[in-house]
Amino acid sequence: MEHQGKTPWYLHVLFWLIACSTILPILLVFMVSITDETTITRNGYSFIPEKISFEAYKYLFLDSMTIVRAYGVTIFIxxxxxxxxxxxSALLAYPLSRRDFPYRNKLAFFVFFTMLFNGGLVPWYLVFTQLINLKDTIWSLIIPGLLINGFYILIMRTFFSTSIPPALIESAYIDGAGEFRIFFQIVLRLSTPVLATIGLFYTLAYWNDWFNSLVFLTDSKLYSLQYLLNKILLNIQFLAQNTRNNNASQIIATLPTETVRMAMAIIGVGPIVLAYPFFQKYFVKGLTVGAVKG
Known part of the structure; x- marks a missing residue:
């Protein structure tokens, strides 16, 4: 009985092995990014570089201010x-979770409908460029396609309806609290797990987005980090495939292509890795609350 609450040792070993298996690919990517390009061409990828070279990072940071500016844009958006x-999303999901909201089913169907159908790329582009006039603005990286997601709203609605006791809201009404006070001071404070989960989804979507920059921007000062890195890689590939001059071909051949790919992955993952430890405790808390309530 005294050992009933302890986790078996083999589970600790298993989890350590799983953790190591997730770290190894990142380690391999980093090692390849600091490996000499000719070595990779000759021997392939390796955890131990035969010849260390930082040419990929030097190439990416030839114009360091461009990378720094793209970092700033991406962090801001x-x-x-x-x-x-x-x-x-929370402001829309909360009324949908209230049984006394008269149009909740119709509005929920409208949210669900947007998950199945859309107007197409051309009308979508025309709305945001001609009607709302977001072209070449920082808001074109925030609003189109990313700001509201029907799937996230339905997840939050389910959490609100199953985890927030109606009696708690009724007692707050009796004490004289209004709708906004109930929402911000009671509902949101009890919804930290789902807010952290959806917040992480939003964070990853915005950090990894490059499509909005491609569609809406011509001003290079507003490029996001992911789009800038992708454009650098495409430029290298274009030069490598379309250069016919012998001298130029020799120069292009020395450009780091495979190592640049890996260096881009390391640079791109950047600060987003720091977001996971912040959200992790809320995930654990959410699992614990669900287990207790079950």
Whole structure:
């Protein structure tokens, strides 16, 4: 009985092995990024570089201010987009979870309908460029396609309806609290697990987005990090495939192509890795609350 609450040792070993298996690919990517290009061409990928070279990072940071500016743009749109998107999703999901809301079923169907059908790429582009006039603005990286997601709204609605006791809301009404006070001071404070989960989804979506930059931007100062890195890689590939001059071909052949891919992955993952430890405790808390309530 005294050992009933202890986790078996072999489960600890299993989890350590799983953790190591997730770290190894990242380690391999980093090692390849600091390996000499000719070595990779000759021997392939390796955890131990035969010849260390930082040419890939030097190439990416030839114009360091461009990378720094793209980092700033991506961090800004990630923070602003995630916070605003999370707030708007919660503001829509909460009424849908209330049984006394008269149009909840019709509005829920409208949200679900957007998950199945859309107007197409051309009308979508025309709305945001001609009607709303977001072209070449920072808001074109925040609003189109990312700010509101029907799937996230339905997840939050389910959490609100199953985890927030109606009696708690009724007692707050009796004490004189209004709708906004109930929502911000009671509902949101009890919904930290789902807010953290959806917040992480928003964070990853904004951080990894490159399509909005491709569609809406011509000003290079507003490029997101992912789009800038992708454009650098495409430029290298274009030069490698279309250069016919012998001298130029020799120069292009020395450009780091495979190592640049890996260096881009390391640079791109950047600060987003720091978001996981922040959200992890809320995931664990959410699992614990669900287990206790079950």
């Amino acid at each position: 990630t923070i602003v987009g995630s916070v605003v998107g999370l707030l708007l």
